[in-house]
Amino acid sequence: MIEAIRNQARLLLENGDVDVVIGYAEGSDPSRTTPIFIRKAEDVEKLIYDPRCINSLPLYLNKRHEYTRKGWKKTAIIGKGCDIRAIVQLIAENQLKRDEIYILGVPCEGVVSHPEKWDGSLHDGNRASKCIGCDVMTPHETDFFPGDKPDVDRSTPYEATSKNVATLMELELDKRFAFWRTDFDRCFKCYACREVCPHCSCNTCITDETTPSWIDPAAHKKGVFSWHLTRAMHLVGRCTGCGECTRACPMGIQVDLFNQRMKEVVQESYSYKPGYSLEDKHPLITYKVDDREDFIK
């Protein structure tokens, strides 16, 4: 499989069809892989793909990063299904044009939840929670795919991939508040969850604004709460569920539970699944006259 990808990448680079190929390469130790930017055809042998490749590469396509301003006309990117969802969402939000991107799709059987848990094989003990019930193991939007692409039914409603969402929803209200209070107590505002998010695309994040300072920059619980709520609200209907925020959190806070819950809400209220259509408008920038208003007095 990876041979076909390497050959295609070599072809693209030799013909000058793309300026750079973004993919995965061997990392600093055997359990890790690292993102790699390949600009010379002879380097394509460095490309690998296996369940250790957990990083979300569409992050580098986000305009917030400098990469897109380096004069690269066209970028090829290796994408597993969930990353391609993020790319599609970026295109739908006009962050990216479809013809600037060449997507090398890979068939994916799931990735590990954390590099430390890699023991040579992928099993239920170390599989990432997002991979359970995944419907894009065969990617949906590709320019190149090794082998045949079977038809997959992707019309099924989104289900929260983490059991913790359902568990939390069953709890009493004050228990849920207590859970978040304990969890957010650990947050010291490193903003890793923002830095790895492929959809956080503001040039100046609202937490970095100082006039006025909407979110208290101190790692006090007030500021922590408002940061996580704001972050979740900004990602309503946009989060494609790559789960990178939780993986990147150095304190092990499950910050993506908010996003998973909001995905359910958006699906229920507006039957919108982010990351599957290049044209559909984000649910909060459009409206219908007969939207539900059962909560309005």
Added chain:
Amino acid sequence: MGKKIEIHDFEPKIMAFVCKWCTYSGADLAGTSRMDYSPNVRMIRLPCSGRIDPQFMIKAFEQGADGVFISGCHPGDCHYNEGNYYARRRNTTFRQLMDFHGIDIERIEFSWISAAEAIKWTEVIDAFTEKVRELGRHPQYDDEVVDPYAQFLVQNKQESA
């Protein structure tokens, strides 16, 4: 007119974010008509209900508000044609977010009030104040350290200092 003044143990703080074309004028009409309504409400006038960023509501709760009231023109009456439709969608999701976070969504009230509905304004505000008073104080984000690992860090810091 004039209601009997009651004394309560707890007076809730209520923030109201209102649209200047409908609800603010409605509240103004209530005032100029000398109607009584609960004094617990603190109003902020905004150009449109579509201007009400969820950030405002988050900030209000963070700063110790016990309830948040949002109001604008009836659907179809928006001065900017469609602002209240966006507000409606945004609040549908925001309420669910607050619910998942553990804040009672009874503390957030959304209502359509036009410039002529001064009586509705007084009724809605009185009922909402009463509801929030029963719910009691909003859980505060106090400084107490609850996480065991964070406690360990704080203690170590104190001992080494």
